Amino acid sequence: MPRVTPQAIPIEVRGLVKRYGELVAVDGVDLTVEAGDVFGYLGPNGAGKTTSLRMMLGLIRPSAGEVRLFGRDPQLGVKALEGVAGFVEAPSFYPYLSGRENLRLFASLDGGDALERIEESLGIVGLAGCAKDRVGGYSHGMRQRLGIAAALLRKPRLLMLDEPATGLDPGGMRDMRDLIRELSAGGMTVILSSHLLAEVEELCNRVAIVRSGRIAYQGSLAELRAQAGDSYLLRTSDEARARAVLAAQPGIEGLEATADGTRFGARDESAVGALSLALADADAPILELSRRHATLEDLFFSLTEGDAPPPAAPAADGAPRRHPVEAA
Amino acid sequence: MNPGVLTVYRWELRKLRAQKRTYLGLGAAALVPIIFVVALATQSGQPDEVAFGRYLHDTGLAVPLVLLLFGSVWMFPLITALVAGDIVAAEDRHDTLKGILTRSVERQQVFAGKVLATFTYAVLAIAITGAVALGAGILASGFNSIVSLSGTRVSATEGLGLVGLSLCFYLVPILAVASIGLLFSTVFRNSAAAIVGTLMFSLLVQLVGILPGLGALHPYLLSTQFNAWQGFLRSPIDWGPVIRALWVCALYAAPALFAAVLVFLRRDVAGD
Numbered sequence: 001m002p003r004v005t006p007q008a009i010p011i012e013v014r015g016l017v018k019r020y021g022e023l024v025a026v027d028g029v030d031l032t033v034e035a036g037d038v039f040g041y042l043g044p045n046g047a048g049k050t051t052s053l054r055m056m057l058g059l060i061r062p063s064a065g066e067v068r069l070f071g072r073d074p075q076l077g078v079k080a081l082e083g084v085a086g087f088v089e090a091p092s093f094y095p096y097l098s099g100r101e102n103l104r105l106f107a108s109l110d111g112g113d114a115l116e117r118i119e120e121s122l123g124i125v126g127l128a129g130c131a132k133d134r135v136g137g138y139s140h141g142m143r144q145r146l147g148i149a150a151a152l153l154r155k156p157r158l159l160m161l162d163e164p165a166t167g168l169d170p171g172g173m174r175d176m177r178d179l180i181r182e183l184s185a186g187g188m189t190v191i192l193s194s195h196l197l198a199e200v201e202e203l204c205n206r207v208a209i210v211r212s213g214r215i216a217y218q219g220s221l222a223e224l225r226a227q228a229g230d231s232y233l234l235r236t237s238d239e240a241r242a243r244a245v246l247a248a249q250p251g252i253e254g255l256e257a258t259a260d261g262t263r264f265g266a267r268d269e270s271a272v273g274a275l276s277l278a279l280a281d282a283d284a285p286i287l288e289l290s291r292r293h294a295t296l297e298d299l300f301f302s303l304t305e306g307d308a309p310p311p312a313a314p315a316a317d318g319a320p321r322r323h324p325v326e327a328a
Numbered sequence: 329m330n331p332g333v334l335t336v337y338r339w340e341l342r343k344l345r346a347q348k349r350t351y352l353g354l355g356a357a358a359l360v361p362i363i364f365v366v367a368l369a370t371q372s373g374q375p376d377e378v379a380f381g382r383y384l385h386d387t388g389l390a391v392p393l394v395l396l397l398f399g400s401v402w403m404f405p406l407i408t409a410l411v412a413g414d415i416v417a418a419e420d421r422h423d424t425l426k427g428i429l430t431r432s433v434e435r436q437q438v439f440a441g442k443v444l445a446t447f448t449y450a451v452l453a454i455a456i457t458g459a460v461a462l463g464a465g466i467l468a469s470g471f472n473s474i475v476s477l478s479g480t481r482v483s484a485t486e487g488l489g490l491v492g493l494s495l496c497f498y499l500v501p502i503l504a505v506a507s508i509g510l511l512f513s514t515v516f517r518n519s520a521a522a523i524v525g526t527l528m529f530s531l532l533v534q535l536v537g538i539l540p541g542l543g544a545l546h547p548y549l550l551s552t553q554f555n556a557w558q559g560f561l562r563s564p565i566d567w568g569p570v571i572r573a574l575w576v577c578a579l580y581a582a583p584a585l586f587a588a589v590l591v592f593l594r595r596d597v598a599g600d
Contacts, residue, residue, distance in 0.1 A: 051598070057430050059597040078432055085430070089599055092423040096346045105339050109431035111331040150427065 008070040010035055010158040010189040011056060015065035018051050018213075025051045027213035028065070033158075033191050033206075038184045040200035041193040043210035044304050049193040052210070053088050053162050057081070069158065086160030086191075090167070091147025095136030099127055099146050102135055106150045114153040121149040125179070140167040148179065159183060161192040165199055177203055197300050209303045216303040224299055232272060234279075235261035235288040242284045249275050261288060331433050336441025337448075344411065344449060353410040357453040360403060361395055361461035369468045379477060379558060384465075387472035389487045391465025392458045393561070396498050399457070400554035404498075405505050405530035406523075411449045412509025413522030415442045416592065420517040425597045439592045443510060443585065450506050451499060458495040462488075478563040494557035497570065500577045501553040505530060507581035511588040514595075547572060550580050 011033035018026040026048040033039045041049050054060040056067050058074030058081065066073065072080035093102040100118065107114035122128045125145035130138075138146065144164065151159055164180070165173040180203055184190050194200050200207055201221065209217040217224060231254070236242040243262055246252050251271025256263040266272045272289070279286055344350045368374070368384055368391075375381035378397050383390040416439075419425040428438060474487040482490065508529055512522035534551040536542055546552050556573030559566035 054426070054596075054598060057426075059426050059429060061594070061596060078430075078434055081430055081432070088426055089423075092427055094343060094346075094422060094424060097343070101342075105342075106427065106431055108335050108339060109331050109428055109433050111335075111432050154431075 009033070009068070010037075010070060011039075011191060012068040012071075013052070013056065013065070016052060016055060016062055016067065017064040018048070018055060018060060019063045025213055026055070026062075029210070029213070029215055031208055031215070031218065033189060035157075035189050036184075036187065037189055037191075037206050038180065038204045039189075039191040040204035040207040041191060041210065042197065042200050042207050042300065043193075043195065045195055047195075047210045047304070048213035049195075049210055050088055050162055051213075053086075053160055053191075053193055057084075057086070057088065057160065059088065083154075083157040084160065085151035085154040085156035085158075086162070087147045087151065088160075088162040090140070091143055091150065093135040093138075093143065093146060093150075096134060098132050099135055099138065099142075100131035102146065103131075103150060103153060107153045110154050114155075117153050117155065121152040124152060125149045126175070141169065141172040144168060144172070144176065148176075157187075157189060159188055159190045161190065163194055164192055165194070165196065173199075197297055201296055209300065211304045217299075221296065225296065231263050231265050231292045233258075233261050233263055233288065233290050233292050234275075234286070236279060236284045236286055238284045241282055242279060245278050245282045245284060246275065249278055263292070331431070331437075333437045333440045333444070336433055336438050337444045340415070340441050340445030341448065344415075344445060349410050349414060350449065353407040353449070354453055354456055356403070357407055357456040358460045360399070361391065361457055362464055364395060364398075364461070365391060365464035365468050379561075380474070383474055385469055387474045387484070387487070388462060388465030388467065388469045389471070389474045389484065389491050391469070392461035392491055392495060395457060395461050396494065396557065397555070400501075400551065401534065402527060402531065404453070404457075404502055404554075406527050407453050408450050408502055408505045409509045409523045409526035409530075412446045412506040413513045413524075413526050414519040415446050416510065416513040416588075417517050417519040417522050421519060423599060426599070429597060435593050436589065439514075439589055443507075446506050446510060447503055450502050454495055454499055454502060458491070462491065476563050477558055477561050480563045482561075482563075490560050493560050497557040497560065497573070498554070500556070500573055501550055504550055504553070504577040504581040504584075507584040507588075511584040511591075514588040514591050548576055548579075550577065553577050 009032065011031060013029055013031040016026055016029040017024070029048075029052055041052070043049050051060065055062050056069065056074065058078070061075060067075070069080050069084050070082075074080040093099070094105070097105065100122065103118045103121065104115065107118055119128065122131050125148050127142060127145055127149060130142070135143065135146065144167070148164070161180070165176050168176060177199065180190055180192065192200075192203065204221065206220050207217070207224070208215050234242060234246070239262065243255065243257070246255055246262060246264055249271070251267035252264055252275055253267070254265040266275075276286060276289060372385075374384045375394065378394060380390040380393045384394060419428070429435060471484050473481050473483050476482050505526065509522060509526040512525040513519070516522045516525065530551070533549050537546055537549050537551050553573040553576055556569040559568065559570040
């Protein structure tokens with residue numbers, strides 16, 4: 001029987017598809033999560049993130065494609081989940097049992113020395129004080145934390161979390177992020193789905209941005225930012241004349257009229273310098289000419305809300321891929 | 329120790345112990361015999377038209393036997409369905425399947441544990457009814473000999489053994505009902521629908537039994553098998569209905585369980 005080894009890739013997903021009749025919830029997803037990653041699976045609600053995670057955990061049968069967790073197929077049995085833990089959507093428990101009893105139940109189903117980790121896990125998530133209370137009386141945040149505790153019982157090498165901060169108050173969100181950072185620092189690989197850009201930006205080193213069931217980008221956040229490029233904003237006293245100059249100017253592209261002025265892209269800084277001279281020659285005095293850095297939010301929206309469909313061909317393993325919709 | 333069916337079974341029993349519906353079912357199993365005996369003690373009449381009805385005032389041994397006859401209409405199917413119809417559907421109600429199916433037990437082990445727990449509950453319900461009915465019946469009517477269906481008198485001790493045997497055999501159709509409840513619970517994913525469905529199935533089968541022109545079906549109806557224990561109370565024992573009940577009930581239970589397992593193994597745990 002293959003054992004979980006540090007060398008095995010935590011998650012490999014190839015051509016994953018899930019159809020519900022006419023609806024294609026997940027459409028050819030390819031993912032690679034490397035050991036040590038805190039991987040953000042980012043996309044708007046309904047993009048297919050949870051369905052993908054359920055398939056990765058063996059809860060849903062893929063219509064096509066395959067998943068490997070540390071090299072093993074979760075569709076073939078729970079052996080593939082050795083070293084893997086997490087939750088999809090809100091973690092759920094038996095409301096008529098106490099928090100501790102719920103963990104005892106899960107630990108019993110885990111086997112090994114999971115039962116011995118109950119108190120430690122309760123302590124890590126800060127629930128030791130109310131572990132004897134029935135889960136039916138727990139708040140949403142407490143259930144989220146109990147979900148993490150239930151995952152920690154398995155001493156996972158790969159933690160899969162679906163919207164872990166959803167429904168938490170700001171303090172709870174901070175605690176959850178601190179905990180994920182702590183677990184990651186301890187060597188755990190984490191994949192977390194989220195529709196919250198800030199959460200992903202704060203925690204993750206790599207991301208996949210999913211849109212309508214398809215991967216629109218996969219790679220590091222740094223690469224994504226680098227690809228975005230910068231834009232410029234121009235405001236003059238004669239916008240019509242300025243736009244005519246912009247349109248005729250070599251190295252200037254992607255003109256967009258905004259309420260603040262005209263936004264454009266430039267091949268390089270010299271093209272912008274030439275533009276300023278041309279505007280002066282054309283008697284269109286410059287009121288503002290500034291560089292605008294693309295924010296991740298701009299990129300996220302451009303990747304997830306553009307009209308054009310995502311590219312059909314999957315990216316090479318781990319290679320960054322840009323959606324053709326222009327960012328920034 | 330690696331977790332397996334016994335681990336799931338133990339926790340299913342623990343979960344049953346923590347739920348009100350369990351006590352509702354087992355409470356009814358205990359209460360009905362008491363009400364029956366109290367009603368019997370407060371009046372001189374008796375249900376002469378049913379087997380052993382005329383001996384209710386003569387011996388407490390007749391009480392559980394008469395209750396088995398009355399209970400087959402809806403009481404025992406309902407008590408059984410309360411848990412059988414809920415035990416899988418409750419996981420959907422609480423959305424907990426995703427939690428237990430991502431641990432270290434396989435789906436078939438989870439299902440087997442649930443089947444065993446359901447059967448245990450059904451056994452307990454019948455045992456409680458039998459014990460309470462015997463105790464209350466003996467208190468009210470004494471521990472006396474009983475007349476078998478063949479007209480021969482059976483000593484109290486031997487009669488007690490035959491009552492025990494009858495109660496045990498009554499479990500055969502009860503477990504078939506439990507299997508159908510498990511199927512409905514797995515397929516409907518809704519406790520109320522599964523419980524009502526199981527009861528409706530039980531009542532419909534009885535309805536078929538009283539429809540004119542369908543006499544040839546009677547030996548193969550599940551409802552008929554609830555009377556098979558009477559074969560033990562003939563002298564000599566009439567094995568015909570007993571043996572038929574075994575295979576007829578298996579024909580109801582096995583496909584139901586098989587279908588339920590298939591659905592459970594193949595289903596997507598996709599939430600709402």
